[in-house]
Amino acid sequence: xxxxxxxxxxxxxxxxxxxxxxxxxxxxxxxxxxxxxxxxxxxxxxxxxxxxxxxxxxxxxxxxxxxxxxxxxxxxxxxxxxxxxxxxxxxxxxxxxxxxxxxxxxxxxxxxxxxxxxxxxxxxxxxxxxxxxxxxxxxxxxxxxxxxxxxxxxxxxxxxxxxxxxxxxxxxxxxxxxxxxxxxxxxxxxxxxxxxxxxxxxxxxxxxxxxxxxxxxxxxxxxxxxxxxxxxxxxxxxxxxxxxxxxxxxxxxxxxxxxxxxxxxxxxxxxxxxxxxxxxxxxxxxxxxxxxxxxxxxxxxxxxxxxxxxxxxxxxxxxxxxxxxxxxxxxxxxxxxxxxxxxxxxxxxxxxxxxxxxxxxxxxxxxxxxxxxxxxxxxxxxxxxxxxxxxxxxxxxxxxxxxxxxxxxxxxxxxxxxxxxxxxxxxxxxxxxxxxxxxxxxxxxxxxxxxxxxxxxxxxxxxxxxxxxxxxxxxxxxx
Amino acid sequence: xxxxxxxxxxxxxxxxxxxxxxxxxxxxxxxxxxxxxxxxxxxxxxxxxxxxxxxxxxxxxxxxxxxxxxxxxxxxxxxxxxxxxxxxxxxxxxxxxx
Numbered sequence: 396x397x398x399x400x401x402x403x404x405x406x407x408x409x410x411x412x413x414x415x416x417x418x419x420x421x422x423x424x425x426x427x428x429x430x431x432x433x434x435x436x437x438x439x440x441x442x443x444x445x446x447x448x449x450x451x452x453x454x455x456x457x458x459x460x461x462x463x464x465x466x467x468x469x470x471x472x473x474x475x476x477x478x479x480x481x482x483x484x485x486x487x488x489x490x491x492x493x494x495x496x497x498x499x500x501x502x503x504x505x506x507x508x509x510x511x512x513x514x515x516x517x518x519x520x521x522x523x524x525x526x527x528x529x530x531x532x533x534x535x536x537x538x539x540x541x542x543x544x545x546x547x548x549x550x551x552x553x554x555x556x557x558x559x560x561x562x563x564x565x566x567x568x569x570x571x572x573x574x575x576x577x578x579x580x581x582x583x584x585x586x587x588x589x590x591x592x593x594x595x596x597x598x599x600x601x602x603x604x605x606x607x608x609x610x611x612x613x614x615x616x617x618x619x620x621x622x623x624x625x626x627x628x629x630x631x632x633x634x635x636x637x638x639x640x641x642x643x644x645x646x647x648x649x650x651x652x653x654x655x656x657x658x659x660x661x662x663x664x665x666x667x668x669x670x671x672x673x674x675x676x677x678x679x680x681x682x683x684x685x686x687x688x689x690x691x692x693x694x695x696x697x698x699x700x701x702x703x704x705x706x707x708x709x710x711x712x713x714x715x716x717x718x719x720x721x722x723x724x725x726x727x728x729x730x731x732x733x734x735x736x737x738x739x740x741x742x743x744x745x746x747x748x749x750x751x752x753x754x755x756x757x758x759x760x761x762x763x764x765x766x767x768x769x770x771x772x773x774x775x776x777x778x779x780x781x782x783x784x785x786x787x788x789x790x791x792x793x794x795x796x797x798x799x800x801x802x803x804x805x806x807x808x809x810x811x812x813x814x815x816x817x818x819x820x821x822x823x824x825x826x827x828x829x830x831x832x833x834x835x836x837x838x839x840x841x842x843x844x845x846x847x848x849x850x851x852x853x854x855x856x857x858x859x860x861x862x863x864x865x866x867x868x869x870x871x872x873x874x
Numbered sequence: 875x876x877x878x879x880x881x882x883x884x885x886x887x888x889x890x891x892x893x894x895x896x897x898x899x900x901x902x903x904x905x906x907x908x909x910x911x912x913x914x915x916x917x918x919x920x921x922x923x924x925x926x927x928x929x930x931x932x933x934x935x936x937x938x939x940x941x942x943x944x945x946x947x948x949x950x951x952x953x954x955x956x957x958x959x960x961x962x963x964x965x966x967x968x969x970x971x972x
Contacts, residue, residue: 491952584931598930624940628930687919694912705890712891714967716956725967726891734892742892743902749886750906755876760913765927767916772928802908821931845932 399424400554400868403459403611410462411454417462417506421448424464424508427555433531433540435549437469438477439509447506459614460503466550467560468543469510470517471602472591473497480593481513481525484711484736486718494591495623496560496602503618508556511546515741517562517595518704519543520570520811521799524740529796532574533869534835538793541571544603548575551605554868558606558615564595565696566814568603569840572826574793576836576866577605578855580612583845584821585630587616588623596703597628599696599818607865609827609855613637616848635849637856644677644854647782651683652813655806656790661837664830665788668839671861672786680782686809688774691767693808696815698751698764705748711736772820776844779822784841784854787813789826792835814840823848825855828866836866878906 398420409415421444428439455461470480472490479485514524522530522545530545532538533553540549544561548571551559561568563581572579581603592602606612613635623629656662669679713720713732720731751760790810817824826840843851880899887894950963959966
């Protein structure tokens with residue numbers, strides 16, 4: 396077994412006992428990253444990673460991250476390291492400051508070994524729109540990895556590193572976690588600083604991460620959830636302590652949403668997991684969200700996120716930073732940069748966003764979407780007051796690449812986009828593996844009340860314990 | 875609401891400083907159609923007319939300003955590091971006023 400296929404906690408134990416060194420981990424990670432066939436990497440920072448690993452000789456017993464290799468999505472700023480968000484318009488862009496999350500990890504002596512591929516500027520759900528081409532699923536290369544944090548998900552699933560950072564605006568960490576058999580987490584909005592994360596849609600954006608276990612995710616949360624003066628939306632939140640269990644946790648099932656999921660194998664496993672949870676003392680209650688509100692999630696997300704992206708990305712003009720484009724006037728330079736620098740799919744999102752922001756359309760589209768977001772969030776908050784977490788399955792395994800452009804039914808749009816609920820109201824949300832179908836992973840997701848990150852982690856630990864499922868490494872058959 | 879058409883899309887892309895071709899326009903029109911239909915259906919949601927627009931996910935006050943103390947300042951070199959043409963600590967662009 397690869398060392399980096401272990402959890403952070405397991406590796407920490409081995410490092411502290413001096414059974415392995417940070418250099419062992421970094422060398423293995425770099426070798427695996429170079430051999431990866433799923434197109435997970437924008438860049439491998441080999442020399443720097445090895446240099447840091449060699450300097451780490453005395454293990455820090457109280458520091459789980461000491462000497463642990465990791466990767467980050469390429470929309471998280473790294474001083475002195477090219478950061479492109481998988482967009483041609485940012486080729487050669489070198490940030491002059493570190494994102495707060497990266498600074499915190501460096502301070503704990505975790506070792507960055509690479510920046511990962513993604514959907515261009517985080518706009519996409521499959522890992523197919525970035526400038527380096529398509530990212531494929533490590534469990535089946537004819538299928539998507541899921542996006543937009545595709546490369547980060549692959550790097551953890553392929554046992555290259557034990558954890559990876561991504562970003563989550565609609566489901567971009569938690570959905571790829573489903574497709575790659577991983578734990579994927581985004582905390583309460585504001586808990587983790589967005590300083591240095593390229594803005595897509597500011598009120599929906601979160602930094603999130605992939606791990607192999609719920610405990611590892613809680614460890615990362617406790618490190619990264621720190622109030623940051625550099626992010627005006629950053630907030631102080633309570634550290635997570637998993638020492639005490641919740642007395643009679645209440646899980647909520649949304650019957651109307653579940654009724655739209657058609658994959659019988661996933662549903663069978665999902666209902667079996669509920670029985671196991673009940674056997675552990677979990678109270679399960681059933682409610683309906685309302686199909687009309689669920690149907691609104693997708694259009695509201697598209698309107699708000701595309702409009703925000705159009706505005707946030709206006710600064711990408713090819714003059715202040717990014718690749719150099721030629722022209723006789725500043726308009727010609729900007730046109731050349733943006734015309735050649737953005738992919739077709741990103742341009743289409745910008746045009747849609749711009750249409751929503753046109754004076755004649757603002758009230759009918761943008762404002763209405765903001766109002767609908769309020770109704771959806773109010774409904775979600777109301778339901779969360781009756782339970783500890785919503786407990787919902789993934790709708791499918793990773794789809795085949797050739798199917799992703801096919802039109803989706805209303806039902807499919809609902810079940811494939813419901814994770815955005817937690818972006819609308821800023822709830823903590825965690826995906827974890829539930830099972831595998833023909834070697835392809837699927838998962839469940841938990842959504843909790845805002846600022847109740849600890850409750851979500853505790854409930855997720857129960858699921859992990861009762862279900863006792865772990866994906867095998869890609870290439871190894873599953874029972 | 876502005877009527878959706880190929881011309882409207884092309885006009886929008888021009889303002890965004892890029893071009894979109896006919897195929898992209900047709901693809902966009904299809905996507906728009908689906909989303910706009912769903913946006914229309916939102917009119918039927920109970921309370922939509924009176925709902926307050928939501929611009930932040932949390933109902934918390936974020937009015938506290940940080941102390942006005944200068945720290946962590948980028949050096950002029952860092953600020954200009956990614957610019958292609960720099961003259962006298964200023965980013966050079968082609969002449970704007972002709």
